[in-house]
Amino acid sequence: MKLSLPDFLQARVLVVGDVMLDRYWHGGASRISPEAPVPVVGVKNQEDRPGGAANVALNIAALGGKAVLMGLTGGDEAEQALRERLQAAGVDSHFHAVEGHPTITKLRVIAHQQQLIRLDFEQRFREQDSAALLEQAKPALTGAGVLLISDYDKGALQHVPELIAAARQLSLPIVADPKGKDFAKYRGATLITPNMSEFEGVVGTVQTEQELVDKGLALLEELDLQALLITRSEKGMTLLRRGCAELHFPAQAREVYDVTGAGDTVISVLATALAAGTDLPHAVALANTAAGIVVGKLGTASVSAPELRRAIQRQQGGGRGVVSAEQLLIALEDARAHGEKVVFTNGCFDILHAGHVTYLEDARALGDRLVVAINDDDSVRRLKGSGRPVNSVDRRMAVLAGLVAVDWVVSFSEDTPEALLEKVRPEILVKGGDYSEDQVVGGEFVKAYGGVVKVLSHVENCSTTAIVNKIKQDR
Template sequence: MKNAFPDFRQANVVVVGDLMLDRFYFGKTKRISPEAPVPVVNIERLEDIPGGAANVAMNIASLGAKCSLSGITGQDEAAQVLEERLNSVSIECAFHQTSQHPTIIKSRIISAHQQLLRMDFESRFTVESGVGMADKVTPLLVNGGVMVLSDYDKGTLHDPQQWIALAKANAMNVLVDPKGNDFSKYRGADLITPNLTEFEAVAGEIQSEADLIEKAKKLIADFDIKAVLITRSEQGMSLITNDNTEFHLPAIAKEVADVTGAGDTVIATLAAALAAGQSLQQAVTLANVAASIVVSKLGTSTVSEPELFAEYQRHQGTRQSDHSFAGAVTVEQLKIAVDQAKKRGEKIVFTNGCFDILHAGHVSYLHQARAQGDRLIVAINSDESVTKLKGKGRPINTADRRQIVLAGLADVDWVTVFEGDTPEDLLREIQPDILVKGGDYDKKGVVGWEIVEGYGGEVRVMGLTENCSTTAIVNKIHQDR
C-alpha cells in the first residue's frame, strides 16, 4: 500500500534561527567599465527574498503548513521588508530586534543568469543581542508541533540548548540544520541534518558506507541525538537512527540548476511532514523529492504543495512503496538497496552497457529487461572504459549525464558506474537473479554468464530494435555537418 500524502494544513512548525534578506539586482551587461576591467551592469530590477531561517519558513508555508518564525534583526528597512514578505504568505513573525546590529543582507548582482558579485552586509550577533528573545519565542509554542533550529552561525543560536529545552518542555520534536564542527551544542535534538562536508568536519573523513554508518551511530550516542540525516548531493541521503536502523535514498535524477537553499527545503519538508503525522522515513522520502525539485530551480526557491504532490505521485506510481526511488547510486549504495530488495523477495534484473546516446533501441530493450523481474539495475561503463571501447571522441555524454538520463526512465530502478572493462566484479558483489543482454548471440556470448549461473542465477538474451545504433547516430551527425 502506498503512503498517503500528508495534509500539511494540520502541521504547525516553529522556526528559530538566523534571519537574512537575500537581495538580487538583475540587469544587462553591455560594456566594460573605463574605470576598471569590470562589467557595467545596468540594473533593471530588484528582488528581495527571505533567506536563512526565513527561507526555511517560506518553504514550510509554501507546503501549506502553519509556520511561526523568530530570530534577531536590526531596527531597519531590511527587517521591515523581511517581515512584509513573510507576512504576505501568512508566516507569523516574532522578530527580536536590536539597535546594536543591522539585519543581515546578502546582495547579489545577476546578469544573463550569471551571478557576477555577492556583497554581504553583516556582523555576528552577540550574546547580548539575543537577551529577551525567549519572550518572543515562548508564545509561539502553545500549539505544539515541531521546532526547527536553522543555524547559519550568525550568532542567533549561540546557545541551542536554550531552545531545545524550551521545545521539550512543550512536547515538541526538535530538528536542527547544524553549522560548525561542534555538534555537542545540539545535544538532545531529535534529528540533525548535516551535509556530508559538515558531517565529516565533525566525525572525520568517510572511507565507505559502513564507515559513514559507524561514525553516525557514534555521533548519535555521544550527543544523545535520536537521528542523523546526512545529505550527500548526487549520492542522495542517508538516515541513521538511535535504534540502529539505516535508510538510504538515492538522489532523484534531475538536471541541477542551483543548489542554493536546498538544505532549507530539506529540513522544511521534514518538519512539515513530521508535524503532519508522517513517520520519519516517510518524511525523509518527501524531503528527498522536494530537494530534487528545488535544485532544478535558479536561486533561492521554495517547493509548493502541488509541485511536491505531483513529483511524489510520479515516483510512487512507478516504484513500489519501499521509498527506493530511481536514482544514480554508488556501488556501495547499490549493494545496500539490492540486499533490502532481496529481503522483500523481489527479483533483481541486471544489464550493462555504455548507453552513450540514449535511443529508441535502448528504451525498448530496457523495457524488455524490466519485464523480467521486479527491479532493474543498469550498470554503465566509466568514461575511461567507453573511450577504450569506442575510441577517441567517446563518450559523447559523461557518466554523470548518462546516469541522469537513464534514471529518468520509468523502467530503471538504479544506475551505477563500474570501473574496468567488464562488470564482472560488480556481478560477483551484487549477484542479481537475472543477467540480461541484448544481441543476436547465445547466452555464452554474454560477459559474466558463468559468474551468474555459478551462483544459481539466470542469463537471458533480449532482442534489439533494428537500425538503432549510437555509433550510427554519431556518424550521421558527422556526415550532416
C-alpha cells in the same frame, strides 16, 4: 516506499534561527568596465526573498503549514522588506530588533541567469541579543507541533541548548539544521540534518559507506539524538536511527540549476511532514523529493504542495493512465491546483474504433485533462446483453489509456456514472450521440454546481454494435 502527501494544513512549526534577506539585482552584462577587468551590469530590476530561517518558514507556508518565525533583525529597511514578504505568504513573524545592527542581507548580482557576485551586509549578534530571543521563543513552544532550529552561525542561537531543553520538557520534536564544527550545542535534539561537509567537519574524513554509518551512529550516541540525516548532494541522503538499519535515499534532481536554499527546503519539508503526523522515513523521502525540485530553480526558492504532489506522481508513474477512483481524486486535486480544467466522459468503449478516437480528441480539446470512465463487465452485460462486452474491462482500459487524448481511465460498476461524477465534479461533462443536454446522465448535477454539459456528434457509420453485427454476418 510509496509516497503520499500528509495533511500539511494540520502542521504547526515554530522556526527559531538566523533570519536574513536575499536580495537579487538582475540585469544585462554586455561589456567590460574600463576601470577594472569586471563586467558592467545594467541593473533592470530588484527582487527580495526571505532567506535563512525566513526561507525555512516560507517553505513551510508554501506547503500549507502554519509557520511561526522568530529571529533577530536590525529594525531597518531590509527588515521591513522581509516582514512584508513573509506576511504576504502567511508566515507569523516575531522579530527582535537590535539597535545598531543591520538585518542580515545577502545581495546577489545576476546577469544572463548567472550569479556574478554576492555582497553580504551583516554583523554578528551578541550573547545578550540571543538571550532576548530565547525568552521570546520559550512561550511559543506551547502549541507547536515541531521546533525547527535554523542555524547559520550569525549569533541568534547562542542559547540553543536552553531552547532544546525547554522543548524537551514539553515532549516537542526538535529538528535542527546545524552549523559549525561543534554539534554539542544540539545535544538532545530529535534530529539534525548536516550536509556531508558539515558532518565530516565534526567526525573527520569519511572514506567508505560503512565508515559513514559507524561515525554517524557514534555521533547519535554522543549527542543523545534520536536520528541523524546526512544530506550528500548528488549521492542523495542517508538517514541513521538508533536500533534501525540505515536508509539511503538517492538524489532526485534531474538537472541542478542552483543549490541556494536546498538545505532550507529539506528541513522545512521534513519538519512540516513530522508536524502533520508523518513517520520519519516517509518525511525524509518527501524532503528528498522536494530537494530535487528546488535545485532546479534559480536562487532561494520554495516548493509548494502541488509541486511536491506532482513530483511524487511522476516518480510513481501516476501522471496518467489507468487509475482507481481514489488515485483519480488525488490526481485531479493536483490538476486543479495547477489551474487545469477537467473534462469527463463515459461509456462502454467495447471495441475501440475511429469514431471513438475522434470523439475523445474533440472532448479533450474542451479542457486540459480528460477523464474517461468505463462500465465494468457486469454493467456492460446488463446494458448490452449477454454477448457483451467483447473485450474485458482491463483490456478496454489499457487501449483507452494508450490514446494521447486520454489522461486517466477509471471503471465503475453501476449502470450510470452518477456516483463517480459526484466525487469527480468535472468542469465539463461530455457525451456523444443524438442527445439533448437535459438527457445526459448526471447533467443536472454538473450544471447545479456551475459545470458545463456538452454533446458531441458521433462520426457517421461508426459503432461497436455495427462492427459486432458485421463480424457475425461474415462468419
